[in-house]
Amino acid sequence: MKKVAVMVMAAFMMSATVPAFAQMTKEEKDQCLLASKNCMMEVDTLQKKMKKLNAEIKKGTKVYSADELKKLQDKLKEAEAMLDALQTK
Protein backbone atom coordinates (compact mmCIF):
# COMPACT_ATOMS: atom_id res chain seq x y z
CA MET A 1 0.00 0.00 0.00
CA LYS A 2 2.87 2.33 0.82
CA LYS A 3 4.07 1.85 -2.73
CA VAL A 4 0.63 2.79 -4.08
CA ALA A 5 0.55 5.94 -1.96
CA VAL A 6 4.04 6.92 -3.05
CA MET A 7 3.06 6.40 -6.70
CA VAL A 8 -0.07 8.55 -6.27
CA MET A 9 2.00 11.28 -4.61
CA ALA A 10 4.62 11.05 -7.33
CA ALA A 11 1.93 11.27 -10.01
CA PHE A 12 0.52 14.37 -8.32
CA MET A 13 3.94 16.02 -8.14
CA MET A 14 4.63 15.20 -11.77
CA SER A 15 1.24 16.61 -12.83
CA ALA A 16 2.19 19.94 -11.27
CA THR A 17 5.63 20.09 -12.84
CA VAL A 18 5.24 18.53 -16.27
CA PRO A 19 3.40 21.42 -18.03
CA ALA A 20 6.34 23.75 -17.42
CA PHE A 21 8.61 21.37 -19.32
CA ALA A 22 6.03 20.52 -21.93
CA GLN A 23 5.08 24.07 -22.81
CA MET A 24 8.47 25.70 -22.90
CA THR A 25 11.40 24.39 -24.90
CA LYS A 26 14.93 25.58 -24.30
CA GLU A 27 14.78 27.72 -27.41
CA GLU A 28 11.60 29.43 -26.17
CA LYS A 29 13.17 30.13 -22.79
CA ASP A 30 16.02 31.87 -24.56
CA GLN A 31 13.54 33.92 -26.56
CA CYS A 32 11.87 35.02 -23.35
CA LEU A 33 15.15 36.12 -21.80
CA LEU A 34 16.65 37.61 -24.92
CA ALA A 35 13.68 39.22 -26.64
CA SER A 36 10.78 39.16 -24.15
CA LYS A 37 8.88 36.85 -26.50
CA ASN A 38 6.93 33.64 -25.84
CA CYS A 39 7.31 33.95 -22.09
CA MET A 40 5.20 31.61 -19.97
CA MET A 41 3.44 34.39 -18.10
CA GLU A 42 2.93 36.54 -21.21
CA VAL A 43 -0.52 38.10 -21.45
CA ASP A 44 -2.18 39.46 -24.57
CA THR A 45 -2.28 43.18 -25.26
CA LEU A 46 -5.70 44.54 -26.17
CA GLN A 47 -4.61 44.79 -29.79
CA LYS A 48 -3.43 41.17 -29.84
CA LYS A 49 -6.61 40.02 -28.15
CA MET A 50 -8.73 41.90 -30.72
CA LYS A 51 -6.68 40.42 -33.57
CA LYS A 52 -7.19 36.90 -32.19
CA LEU A 53 -10.91 37.46 -31.67
CA ASN A 54 -11.33 38.81 -35.21
CA ALA A 55 -9.49 35.78 -36.60
CA GLU A 56 -11.74 33.39 -34.67
CA ILE A 57 -14.93 35.25 -35.64
CA LYS A 58 -13.87 34.99 -39.30
CA LYS A 59 -13.90 31.18 -39.00
CA GLY A 60 -17.66 31.52 -38.66
CA THR A 61 -20.19 28.75 -38.29
CA LYS A 62 -17.82 26.14 -39.72
CA VAL A 63 -16.03 26.12 -36.38
CA TYR A 64 -18.29 27.91 -33.87
CA SER A 65 -21.96 27.65 -32.99
CA ALA A 66 -24.12 30.80 -33.29
CA ASP A 67 -24.03 31.26 -29.51
CA GLU A 68 -20.25 30.93 -29.40
CA LEU A 69 -19.88 33.43 -32.23
CA LYS A 70 -22.10 35.89 -30.35
CA LYS A 71 -19.92 35.41 -27.28
CA LEU A 72 -16.77 36.10 -29.30
CA GLN A 73 -18.38 39.21 -30.80
CA ASP A 74 -19.34 40.44 -27.32
CA LYS A 75 -15.75 39.92 -26.16
CA LEU A 76 -14.50 41.90 -29.16
CA LYS A 77 -16.89 44.75 -28.32
CA GLU A 78 -15.70 44.63 -24.71
CA ALA A 79 -12.04 44.86 -25.79
CA GLU A 80 -12.84 47.78 -28.12
CA ALA A 81 -14.67 49.58 -25.30
CA MET A 82 -11.70 48.97 -22.98
CA LEU A 83 -9.29 50.46 -25.53
CA ASP A 84 -11.60 53.45 -25.91
CA ALA A 85 -11.77 53.90 -22.11
CA LEU A 86 -7.98 53.94 -21.93
CA GLN A 87 -7.58 56.40 -24.80
CA THR A 88 -10.24 59.01 -24.11
CA LYS A 89 -11.32 61.12 -21.14
Next chain:
Amino acid sequence: MSMKKRLLAVAAASALTVATAVPALALENEFHGLFRLRGFIENFNDGGAGAVTPINNPRTKSYFEQRARLMYIAKANDDLKLVTHFEIDSRWGDNSYATGRGQGGGIGADTTNLETKNVYLDFNIPSTPVNVKLGIQGFDDGYKGIIFNNDAAGVVAKAKTGFGSLGGAFFRFDDAVTGGSYLEGTVTNTTPGYLTRDLVNLNAKFNVTKDVKLGADWYLLYSDVLRQTQDRTAINMFGVNAEAKVGPATIDGFVLYQTGKLGSAAAIGNSQKVSAFAGNVGAKLKAGPGTLRTNALYISGDKSSSSSVRNDFQTVADRTVNQAAHAFYAAEMQILLRNKYNMNSDRAIVQNLNNNRQGIYGGFVGYDLAIDKFFVFSNVGAAAISRDTNGANRGGDFLGTEVNTEVGYKLFDNMTTSVQAGYMFLGNYYKPVTTGSWPENPYTAKVQVNYTF
Protein backbone atom coordinates in the same frame (compact mmCIF):
# COMPACT_ATOMS: atom_id res chain seq x y z
CA MET B 1 -4.80 -2.85 4.93
CA SER B 2 -3.66 -1.41 8.23
CA MET B 3 -5.13 1.80 9.61
CA LYS B 4 -1.83 3.61 8.99
CA LYS B 5 -1.79 2.60 5.33
CA ARG B 6 -5.44 3.56 4.93
CA LEU B 7 -4.79 7.02 6.37
CA LEU B 8 -1.82 7.51 4.05
CA ALA B 9 -3.90 6.54 1.02
CA VAL B 10 -6.75 8.86 2.02
CA ALA B 11 -4.28 11.73 2.56
CA ALA B 12 -2.72 11.17 -0.84
CA ALA B 13 -6.11 11.03 -2.56
CA SER B 14 -7.23 14.19 -0.72
CA ALA B 15 -4.11 16.07 -1.80
CA LEU B 16 -4.77 15.10 -5.41
CA THR B 17 -8.41 16.19 -5.18
CA VAL B 18 -7.45 19.58 -3.72
CA ALA B 19 -4.76 20.03 -6.35
CA THR B 20 -7.21 19.48 -9.20
CA ALA B 21 -9.86 21.68 -7.58
CA VAL B 22 -7.60 24.74 -7.04
CA PRO B 23 -7.53 26.01 -10.66
CA ALA B 24 -11.32 26.62 -10.49
CA LEU B 25 -10.63 29.26 -7.82
CA ALA B 26 -7.79 30.86 -9.76
CA LEU B 27 -8.10 34.39 -11.11
CA GLU B 28 -7.32 35.49 -14.61
CA ASN B 29 -5.25 38.64 -14.22
CA GLU B 30 -5.54 41.20 -17.00
CA PHE B 31 -3.26 44.22 -17.20
CA HIS B 32 -3.78 47.00 -19.70
CA GLY B 33 -2.62 50.55 -19.92
CA LEU B 34 -1.71 53.69 -21.78
CA PHE B 35 1.19 56.07 -21.98
CA ARG B 36 0.77 59.34 -23.84
CA LEU B 37 3.11 62.26 -24.22
CA ARG B 38 2.07 65.48 -25.91
CA GLY B 39 4.26 68.44 -26.75
CA PHE B 40 2.31 71.66 -27.42
CA ILE B 41 2.94 74.90 -29.24
CA GLU B 42 -0.26 76.93 -29.38
CA ASN B 43 -1.93 80.19 -28.47
CA PHE B 44 -5.12 79.14 -26.65
CA ASN B 45 -4.52 76.07 -24.45
CA ASP B 46 -2.61 76.85 -21.27
CA GLY B 47 -2.41 73.55 -19.42
CA GLY B 48 -5.78 74.07 -17.71
CA ALA B 49 -9.36 73.09 -18.44
CA GLY B 50 -12.49 75.03 -19.39
CA ALA B 51 -13.75 77.37 -22.06
CA VAL B 52 -11.34 79.85 -23.59
CA THR B 53 -12.22 83.21 -25.10
CA PRO B 54 -9.91 84.27 -27.92
CA ILE B 55 -8.10 87.50 -27.19
CA ASN B 56 -5.76 89.86 -28.97
CA ASN B 57 -2.12 88.93 -28.38
CA PRO B 58 -2.74 85.70 -26.40
CA ARG B 59 0.96 84.73 -26.35
CA THR B 60 2.41 81.44 -27.50
CA LYS B 61 2.37 78.58 -25.02
CA SER B 62 4.82 75.70 -25.28
CA TYR B 63 4.87 72.77 -22.87
CA PHE B 64 4.85 68.98 -22.48
CA GLU B 65 2.24 66.88 -20.77
CA GLN B 66 2.21 63.16 -20.05
CA ARG B 67 -0.34 60.61 -18.91
CA ALA B 68 -0.09 57.01 -17.80
CA ARG B 69 -3.11 54.81 -17.21
CA LEU B 70 -2.96 51.36 -15.64
CA MET B 71 -5.89 48.98 -15.68
CA TYR B 72 -5.95 45.81 -13.62
CA ILE B 73 -8.85 43.38 -14.02
CA ALA B 74 -9.28 40.46 -11.61
CA LYS B 75 -11.43 38.04 -13.58
CA ALA B 76 -12.88 35.14 -11.58
CA ASN B 77 -14.65 33.84 -14.69
CA ASP B 78 -16.64 35.13 -17.66
CA ASP B 79 -19.43 36.18 -15.30
CA LEU B 80 -17.52 38.03 -12.59
CA LYS B 81 -14.67 40.52 -12.60
CA LEU B 82 -13.34 43.49 -10.68
CA VAL B 83 -12.15 46.37 -12.87
CA THR B 84 -9.69 48.92 -11.50
CA HIS B 85 -8.24 51.81 -13.50
CA PHE B 86 -5.61 54.28 -12.30
CA GLU B 87 -4.11 57.45 -13.78
CA ILE B 88 -0.90 59.47 -13.32
CA ASP B 89 -0.74 62.87 -15.07
CA SER B 90 1.99 65.51 -15.07
CA ARG B 91 3.13 68.57 -16.97
CA TRP B 92 6.88 68.52 -17.33
CA GLY B 93 8.46 70.79 -14.78
CA ASP B 94 5.24 71.54 -12.89
CA ASN B 95 6.00 70.44 -9.30
CA SER B 96 7.82 67.87 -7.21
CA TYR B 97 7.85 66.35 -3.71
CA ALA B 98 4.18 67.33 -3.51
CA THR B 99 0.84 65.68 -2.88
CA GLY B 100 -1.95 66.07 -5.38
CA ARG B 101 -3.22 65.01 -8.78
CA GLY B 102 -1.86 66.18 -12.11
CA GLN B 103 1.65 67.10 -11.00
CA GLY B 104 5.02 65.59 -10.21
CA GLY B 105 6.82 66.48 -13.45
CA GLY B 106 9.24 68.88 -11.74
CA ILE B 107 12.87 68.14 -10.94
CA GLY B 108 13.02 65.43 -8.31
CA ALA B 109 9.53 64.13 -9.21
CA ASP B 110 8.56 62.00 -6.16
CA THR B 111 4.98 63.22 -5.99
CA THR B 112 1.95 61.41 -4.58
CA ASN B 113 -0.18 61.67 -7.70
CA LEU B 114 -1.94 58.37 -8.34
CA GLU B 115 -5.59 58.93 -9.29
CA THR B 116 -8.27 56.27 -9.06
CA LYS B 117 -10.36 56.55 -12.20
CA ASN B 118 -12.52 53.42 -12.00
CA VAL B 119 -13.22 50.74 -9.41
CA TYR B 120 -16.24 48.59 -10.16
CA LEU B 121 -17.57 45.08 -10.04
CA ASP B 122 -18.87 43.70 -13.34
CA PHE B 123 -21.02 40.57 -13.06
CA ASN B 124 -23.78 38.58 -14.73
CA ILE B 125 -26.62 37.47 -12.47
CA PRO B 126 -26.77 33.63 -12.76
CA SER B 127 -29.66 32.16 -14.77
CA THR B 128 -30.72 35.61 -15.99
CA PRO B 129 -29.65 37.74 -18.98
CA VAL B 130 -28.77 40.62 -16.64
CA ASN B 131 -25.34 42.24 -16.43
CA VAL B 132 -24.58 44.64 -13.59
CA LYS B 133 -21.75 47.13 -13.18
CA LEU B 134 -21.42 48.40 -9.64
CA GLY B 135 -19.08 51.16 -8.51
CA ILE B 136 -17.05 54.06 -9.92
CA GLN B 137 -17.15 53.69 -13.70
CA GLY B 138 -17.41 55.40 -17.07
CA PHE B 139 -20.76 55.49 -18.87
CA ASP B 140 -21.91 55.39 -22.48
CA ASP B 141 -24.99 57.64 -22.58
CA GLY B 142 -26.08 56.52 -26.08
CA TYR B 143 -26.11 60.17 -27.26
CA LYS B 144 -22.48 60.49 -28.34
CA GLY B 145 -21.55 61.82 -24.89
CA ILE B 146 -23.53 65.08 -24.88
CA ILE B 147 -25.48 64.13 -21.72
CA PHE B 148 -22.74 62.57 -19.64
CA ASN B 149 -19.30 61.38 -20.61
CA ASN B 150 -17.15 61.03 -17.52
CA ASP B 151 -16.58 58.74 -14.56
CA ALA B 152 -18.96 58.60 -11.62
CA ALA B 153 -20.13 56.29 -8.85
CA GLY B 154 -23.25 54.33 -9.64
CA VAL B 155 -24.92 51.16 -10.81
CA VAL B 156 -25.63 50.21 -14.42
CA ALA B 157 -27.79 47.20 -15.31
CA LYS B 158 -28.51 45.78 -18.73
CA ALA B 159 -30.62 42.80 -19.76
CA LYS B 160 -30.38 41.26 -23.21
CA THR B 161 -33.77 40.46 -24.66
CA GLY B 162 -35.08 38.87 -27.83
CA PHE B 163 -35.68 42.29 -29.41
CA GLY B 164 -32.49 44.00 -28.17
CA SER B 165 -31.95 45.09 -24.57
CA LEU B 166 -33.44 46.84 -21.57
CA GLY B 167 -31.32 48.83 -19.18
CA GLY B 168 -31.17 51.22 -16.29
CA ALA B 169 -28.60 53.31 -14.45
CA PHE B 170 -28.24 55.39 -11.33
CA PHE B 171 -25.32 57.71 -10.64
CA ARG B 172 -24.65 59.84 -7.58
CA PHE B 173 -22.70 62.83 -8.86
CA ASP B 174 -22.51 64.82 -5.63
CA ASP B 175 -23.03 64.17 -1.96
CA ALA B 176 -20.54 66.49 -0.32
CA VAL B 177 -19.04 69.89 -1.02
CA THR B 178 -20.72 70.88 -4.23
CA GLY B 179 -20.89 73.73 -6.66
CA GLY B 180 -20.74 74.69 -10.29
CA SER B 181 -22.75 74.53 -13.48
CA TYR B 182 -26.24 75.94 -13.03
CA LEU B 183 -25.91 74.71 -9.47
CA GLU B 184 -24.15 77.91 -8.64
CA GLY B 185 -22.51 78.30 -5.29
CA THR B 186 -20.87 75.87 -2.92
CA VAL B 187 -22.40 74.09 0.03
CA THR B 188 -21.05 71.59 2.51
CA ASN B 189 -23.08 68.46 3.03
CA THR B 190 -22.85 67.48 6.68
CA THR B 191 -25.58 64.83 6.43
CA PRO B 192 -24.74 62.29 3.72
CA GLY B 193 -27.65 61.84 1.33
CA TYR B 194 -29.29 65.17 2.26
CA LEU B 195 -27.88 67.36 -0.51
CA THR B 196 -27.25 65.34 -3.65
CA ARG B 197 -27.07 65.55 -7.45
CA ASP B 198 -28.10 62.32 -9.19
CA LEU B 199 -28.64 60.97 -12.69
CA VAL B 200 -31.17 58.23 -13.42
CA ASN B 201 -31.63 56.45 -16.75
CA LEU B 202 -33.99 53.86 -18.20
CA ASN B 203 -33.36 52.66 -21.73
CA ALA B 204 -34.53 50.20 -24.35
CA LYS B 205 -32.76 49.16 -27.52
CA PHE B 206 -34.51 47.49 -30.43
CA ASN B 207 -32.87 45.57 -33.26
CA VAL B 208 -35.50 46.42 -35.87
CA THR B 209 -33.63 44.52 -38.58
CA LYS B 210 -30.08 43.24 -38.88
CA ASP B 211 -29.04 46.69 -40.12
CA VAL B 212 -31.37 49.02 -38.23
CA LYS B 213 -31.17 49.70 -34.48
CA LEU B 214 -33.39 52.01 -32.45
CA GLY B 215 -32.96 53.22 -28.90
CA ALA B 216 -35.24 55.10 -26.50
CA ASP B 217 -34.22 56.70 -23.20
CA TRP B 218 -35.55 58.54 -20.21
CA TYR B 219 -33.06 60.47 -18.12
CA LEU B 220 -33.66 62.33 -14.89
CA LEU B 221 -31.08 64.88 -13.77
CA TYR B 222 -32.01 65.69 -10.18
CA SER B 223 -30.37 68.04 -7.74
CA ASP B 224 -31.33 69.31 -4.32
CA VAL B 225 -27.82 70.46 -3.51
CA LEU B 226 -29.00 74.03 -3.04
CA ARG B 227 -32.37 73.13 -1.47
CA GLN B 228 -31.73 75.46 1.46
CA THR B 229 -31.57 78.52 -0.78
CA GLN B 230 -33.45 77.66 -3.94
CA ASP B 231 -35.79 75.21 -5.60
CA ARG B 232 -34.75 71.69 -6.48
CA THR B 233 -33.74 70.89 -10.03
CA ALA B 234 -35.45 67.98 -11.79
CA ILE B 235 -34.88 67.78 -15.53
CA ASN B 236 -36.47 64.97 -17.51
CA MET B 237 -34.83 64.09 -20.80
CA PHE B 238 -36.59 62.00 -23.42
CA GLY B 239 -34.42 60.74 -26.25
CA VAL B 240 -34.54 58.57 -29.32
CA ASN B 241 -31.43 57.39 -31.12
CA ALA B 242 -31.00 55.30 -34.26
CA GLU B 243 -28.33 53.65 -36.37
CA ALA B 244 -28.82 52.18 -39.85
CA LYS B 245 -26.54 50.61 -42.42
CA VAL B 246 -27.52 51.83 -45.87
CA GLY B 247 -25.33 50.34 -48.59
CA PRO B 248 -21.73 51.32 -47.84
CA ALA B 249 -22.79 53.97 -45.32
CA THR B 250 -23.66 53.87 -41.64
CA ILE B 251 -26.03 56.64 -40.63
CA ASP B 252 -26.80 57.48 -37.01
CA GLY B 253 -28.33 60.26 -34.98
CA PHE B 254 -30.53 61.28 -32.10
CA VAL B 255 -33.04 63.77 -30.79
CA LEU B 256 -33.29 64.77 -27.13
CA TYR B 257 -35.96 66.87 -25.46
CA GLN B 258 -35.61 68.32 -21.96
CA THR B 259 -38.51 69.31 -19.74
CA GLY B 260 -38.86 69.90 -16.01
CA LYS B 261 -37.65 72.56 -13.63
CA LEU B 262 -34.39 74.28 -12.93
CA GLY B 263 -33.56 75.62 -9.46
CA SER B 264 -33.28 79.37 -9.70
CA ALA B 265 -30.81 81.57 -7.89
CA ALA B 266 -33.85 83.58 -6.74
CA ALA B 267 -35.92 82.61 -3.67
CA ILE B 268 -37.45 79.17 -3.10
CA GLY B 269 -40.54 78.69 -5.25
CA ASN B 270 -39.10 80.50 -8.23
CA SER B 271 -37.74 77.58 -10.19
CA GLN B 272 -37.72 77.96 -13.95
CA LYS B 273 -39.39 75.59 -16.39
CA VAL B 274 -37.13 73.91 -18.91
CA SER B 275 -38.00 73.23 -22.52
CA ALA B 276 -34.83 72.52 -24.49
CA PHE B 277 -33.72 70.43 -27.40
CA ALA B 278 -30.64 68.77 -28.91
CA GLY B 279 -30.27 66.84 -32.15
CA ASN B 280 -27.60 65.12 -34.20
CA VAL B 281 -27.21 63.27 -37.45
CA GLY B 282 -24.00 61.60 -38.54
CA ALA B 283 -22.72 59.31 -41.26
CA LYS B 284 -19.67 57.18 -41.97
CA LEU B 285 -18.91 56.07 -45.51
CA LYS B 286 -16.12 54.15 -47.18
CA ALA B 287 -14.92 56.58 -49.83
CA GLY B 288 -11.92 55.80 -52.01
CA PRO B 289 -9.02 54.47 -49.98
CA GLY B 290 -10.32 55.98 -46.73
CA THR B 291 -13.40 56.71 -44.65
CA LEU B 292 -15.52 59.84 -44.84
CA ARG B 293 -17.21 61.04 -41.64
CA THR B 294 -19.86 63.72 -41.19
CA ASN B 295 -21.75 65.02 -38.19
CA ALA B 296 -24.20 67.83 -37.58
CA LEU B 297 -25.10 68.96 -34.07
CA TYR B 298 -27.74 71.30 -32.67
CA ILE B 299 -27.90 72.40 -29.02
CA SER B 300 -30.67 74.88 -28.20
CA GLY B 301 -29.95 78.21 -26.48
CA ASP B 302 -31.85 80.95 -24.68
CA LYS B 303 -31.70 84.74 -24.78
CA SER B 304 -32.17 85.25 -21.08
CA SER B 305 -31.28 83.48 -17.86
CA SER B 306 -34.27 85.02 -16.07
CA SER B 307 -37.09 83.94 -18.40
CA SER B 308 -39.79 81.74 -16.85
CA VAL B 309 -39.09 79.02 -19.44
CA ARG B 310 -35.46 78.17 -20.15
CA ASN B 311 -34.79 76.97 -23.68
CA ASP B 312 -31.06 76.41 -23.30
CA PHE B 313 -30.07 72.73 -23.18
CA GLN B 314 -28.95 71.89 -19.63
CA THR B 315 -25.64 70.06 -19.53
CA VAL B 316 -23.81 68.15 -16.83
CA ALA B 317 -20.65 69.77 -15.46
CA ASP B 318 -18.08 68.60 -12.95
CA ARG B 319 -17.99 70.27 -9.58
CA THR B 320 -15.87 73.06 -10.94
CA VAL B 321 -17.94 75.19 -13.25
CA ASN B 322 -15.09 75.30 -15.77
CA GLN B 323 -15.06 71.61 -16.54
CA ALA B 324 -17.71 69.89 -18.64
CA ALA B 325 -18.63 66.31 -17.74
CA HIS B 326 -19.89 65.75 -21.27
CA ALA B 327 -18.42 66.09 -24.77
CA PHE B 328 -19.07 65.69 -28.47
CA TYR B 329 -15.87 63.91 -29.53
CA ALA B 330 -17.47 62.72 -32.78
CA ALA B 331 -16.77 66.19 -34.26
CA GLU B 332 -12.99 65.46 -33.99
CA MET B 333 -12.23 69.14 -33.39
CA GLN B 334 -9.03 70.29 -31.67
CA ILE B 335 -9.94 73.92 -30.86
CA LEU B 336 -13.65 74.54 -31.36
CA LEU B 337 -14.80 71.58 -29.19
CA ARG B 338 -13.12 69.24 -26.71
CA ASN B 339 -10.79 66.68 -28.26
CA LYS B 340 -10.79 63.00 -27.29
CA TYR B 341 -7.00 63.02 -26.70
CA ASN B 342 -7.14 65.92 -24.23
CA MET B 343 -5.62 65.25 -20.85
CA ASN B 344 -5.22 67.86 -18.11
CA SER B 345 -5.02 70.51 -20.85
CA ASP B 346 -8.65 70.46 -21.88
CA ARG B 347 -9.63 73.82 -23.26
CA ALA B 348 -11.95 74.57 -26.17
CA ILE B 349 -13.82 77.56 -27.57
CA VAL B 350 -17.07 75.73 -26.67
CA GLN B 351 -16.03 73.48 -23.78
CA ASN B 352 -19.49 73.16 -22.25
CA LEU B 353 -22.11 72.59 -24.94
CA ASN B 354 -24.58 74.82 -23.06
CA ASN B 355 -22.10 77.52 -24.13
CA ASN B 356 -23.19 80.10 -21.54
CA ARG B 357 -26.84 79.54 -22.48
CA GLN B 358 -26.11 80.34 -26.14
CA GLY B 359 -26.15 76.72 -27.34
CA ILE B 360 -24.40 75.79 -30.56
CA TYR B 361 -25.08 74.38 -34.00
CA GLY B 362 -22.46 73.17 -36.39
CA GLY B 363 -21.36 70.82 -39.13
CA PHE B 364 -18.22 68.64 -39.11
CA VAL B 365 -16.65 66.65 -41.94
CA GLY B 366 -13.59 64.41 -41.73
CA TYR B 367 -11.63 61.95 -43.80
CA ASP B 368 -9.50 59.12 -42.37
CA LEU B 369 -6.81 57.56 -44.48
CA ALA B 370 -4.44 54.76 -43.49
CA ILE B 371 -1.73 53.53 -45.85
CA ASP B 372 0.35 50.72 -44.42
CA LYS B 373 1.82 52.17 -41.22
CA PHE B 374 1.05 55.80 -42.08
CA PHE B 375 -2.23 57.50 -41.24
CA VAL B 376 -3.74 60.90 -41.98
CA PHE B 377 -6.93 62.13 -40.27
CA SER B 378 -8.27 65.47 -41.53
CA ASN B 379 -11.25 67.50 -40.38
CA VAL B 380 -13.08 70.70 -41.05
CA GLY B 381 -15.86 72.07 -38.86
CA ALA B 382 -17.89 75.24 -38.57
CA ALA B 383 -20.24 76.37 -35.82
CA ALA B 384 -22.47 79.23 -34.67
CA ILE B 385 -24.36 80.04 -31.49
CA SER B 386 -28.04 79.03 -31.44
CA ARG B 387 -29.23 82.13 -29.52
CA ASP B 388 -27.60 85.45 -28.82
CA THR B 389 -27.78 86.08 -25.08
CA ASN B 390 -27.01 89.78 -24.94
CA GLY B 391 -28.98 91.06 -27.90
CA ALA B 392 -26.00 93.00 -29.18
CA ASN B 393 -25.43 90.40 -31.87
CA ARG B 394 -21.69 91.12 -31.66
CA GLY B 395 -21.49 91.44 -35.43
CA GLY B 396 -22.87 87.94 -35.95
CA ASP B 397 -23.59 84.49 -34.52
CA PHE B 398 -20.90 82.68 -36.47
CA LEU B 399 -18.15 81.35 -34.17
CA GLY B 400 -15.81 80.29 -36.93
CA THR B 401 -14.32 77.47 -38.98
CA GLU B 402 -11.68 75.02 -37.83
CA VAL B 403 -9.40 72.95 -40.04
CA ASN B 404 -7.20 70.32 -38.44
CA THR B 405 -5.15 67.28 -39.28
CA GLU B 406 -3.23 64.46 -37.63
CA VAL B 407 -0.42 62.78 -39.54
CA GLY B 408 1.11 59.76 -37.91
CA TYR B 409 3.14 56.59 -38.15
CA LYS B 410 2.62 53.27 -36.38
CA LEU B 411 5.98 52.37 -34.85
CA PHE B 412 4.53 49.17 -33.39
CA ASP B 413 1.10 47.54 -33.40
CA ASN B 414 0.28 49.36 -30.19
CA MET B 415 2.45 52.49 -30.41
CA THR B 416 1.92 55.50 -32.66
CA THR B 417 3.68 58.81 -33.12
CA SER B 418 1.87 61.70 -34.73
CA VAL B 419 1.86 65.41 -35.42
CA GLN B 420 -1.44 67.24 -34.93
CA ALA B 421 -2.23 70.74 -36.10
CA GLY B 422 -5.34 72.89 -36.05
CA TYR B 423 -6.27 76.44 -37.02
CA MET B 424 -9.52 78.28 -36.43
CA PHE B 425 -10.71 81.20 -38.54
CA LEU B 426 -12.80 83.23 -36.10
CA GLY B 427 -16.24 84.28 -37.29
CA ASN B 428 -18.22 87.49 -36.91
CA TYR B 429 -19.15 86.57 -33.35
CA TYR B 430 -15.72 87.88 -32.39
CA LYS B 431 -15.94 91.06 -34.43
CA PRO B 432 -15.39 94.04 -32.09
CA VAL B 433 -18.76 95.64 -31.28
CA THR B 434 -17.45 99.18 -31.74
CA THR B 435 -13.73 99.80 -31.92
CA GLY B 436 -10.75 97.65 -31.04
CA SER B 437 -8.93 94.76 -32.61
CA TRP B 438 -10.13 91.34 -33.57
CA PRO B 439 -8.81 88.58 -31.33
CA GLU B 440 -6.12 86.38 -32.80
CA ASN B 441 -7.20 83.24 -34.60
CA PRO B 442 -6.47 80.26 -32.31
CA TYR B 443 -3.99 77.63 -33.49
CA THR B 444 -2.46 74.47 -32.10
CA ALA B 445 0.46 72.23 -33.06
CA LYS B 446 1.28 69.08 -31.14
CA VAL B 447 3.61 66.11 -31.22
CA GLN B 448 2.10 62.98 -29.68
CA VAL B 449 3.44 59.59 -28.68
CA ASN B 450 0.78 57.06 -27.76
CA TYR B 451 1.26 53.53 -26.40
CA THR B 452 -1.60 51.27 -25.39
CA PHE B 453 -1.50 47.65 -24.33
